[in-house]
Amino acid sequence: MKISLSPLKPYTHLILSVVFAFVLIVFRINVTHSGPFLFLVWNLFLAGIPYAITQALLYVKPMQSKIMFFLGFTSWLLFLPNSPYIITDFIHLQHKGSHLFWLDIIIIFAFALNGLLFGILSLFDMNKLLSEQLPKKVVDFILFAICILSGYGIYLGRFLRFNSWDLFLKPATLFSKMSISLGYTSTWLISITFGLFLWVSFSLFRRLGKP
Numbered sequence: 410m411k412i413s414l415s416p417l418k419p420y421t422h423l424i425l426s427v428v429f430a431f432v433l434i435v436f437r438i439n440v441t442h443s444g445p446f447l448f449l450v451w452n453l454f455l456a457g458i459p460y461a462i463t464q465a466l467l468y469v470k471p472m473q474s475k476i477m478f479f480l481g482f483t484s485w486l487l488f489l490p491n492s493p494y495i496i497t498d499f500i501h502l503q504h505k506g507s508h509l510f511w512l513d514i515i516i517i518f519a520f521a522l523n524g525l526l527f528g529i530l531s532l533f534d535m536n537k538l539l540s541e542q543l544p545k546k547v548v549d550f551i552l553f554a555i556c557i558l559s560g561y562g563i564y565l566g567r568f569l570r571f572n573s574w575d576l577f578l579k580p581a582t583l584f585s586k587m588s589i590s591l592g593y594t595s596t597w598l599i600s601i602t603f604g605l606f607l608w609v610s611f612s613l614f615r616r617l618g619k620p
Contacts, residue, residue: 423526427453430519437512446513449498449520455491455573456524462488463534478538485531486555487573490562492528493607495521497567525610528559532611553608560604564596 430453438444462485466478498517507513532552539548565571565583569590575583590596 423523423530426519426526427523430516430523433512433516433519437509437516441509446501446516446520449495449517452491452495452498453520453524453527455488456495456527457492458488459485459492459531460527460534463531463538466538467534482535485535486558487576489528489531489555490559490566491573492524492531493559493603493610494563494566495524496603496606497563500567525607528607529611529614532556532607533615536615552611556608556611557601557604559607560602561596561600563603564590564599568599 431450434444434446434450437446462481466481466485469477495517498521502510502513502517532555535555536548536552539551543551562573565587569586571583571586
C-alpha cells in the first residue's frame with residue numbers, strides 16, 4: 410500500500426531542520442560516548458507544543474466552540490515560553506577542556522533556532538485566528554503583550570526553575586515566587602528583553618513573508 414506524504418509537505422523544511430539538530434546530537438554521542446545535551450530533545454519537544462496547539466485550532470476551526478478556543482488559547486499561552494526558552498540553554502556551554510566546543514555551539518544553536526521557529530509559527534497561527542474576530546491593531550497589541558508575558562515565562566523557567574505544569578502542581582509556591590520576583594528590577598529587564606526579542610523576531614518574519 411502506497412503511503413501519501415502530501416499532508417507533511419507544508420512542514421518539510423521544518424522537519425528537515427529538526428532532523429538536522431537530532432543528527433548533530435547523535436553524532437556527538439557517537440564521538441564522545443556521552444550525551445550532555447540530551448536535555449535539548451525534551452526542551453524542543455516542549456517548544457513544539459504551542460505550534461501543535463495552534464495548528465490543531467486551525468484544523469478544527471469550523472467546528473470549534475468558544476470554550477474550545479479558550480482552552481486552546483490558554484494552553485498555548487502557558488506553553489509558548491518554552492519555544493524561545495531554548496535560547497537560554499547557551500548557558501550550558503563549557504569551553505574549558507572541550508575540544509568540541511565548536512560543535513556544542515552549533516548543536517545548541519540548531520535546537521534554539523528550531524524552538525524559536527516553533528514559537529514564531531505558532532504566533533503566525535494565533536495572529537490568523539484572532540484576526541478573524543478582532544481588528545488588526547487590537548490583535549497586534551494582544552500578541553505584543555503575549556510576547557512580553559512569554560519573556561517573563563522564560564525568566565520563571567531559567568532563573569526560578571519553574572515548569573509550565575507547575576501552575577497546577579505547585580501553584581502556591583509559583584505565585585509566591587512570582588509576587589516576590591516582580592519587585593526586582595532584573596526581573597523586568599530580563600522579561601522585557603526576551604519579550605521584545607520574541608516580538609521583533611515575529612515581526613521580522615511577518616515582514617519577510619509579505620510580497
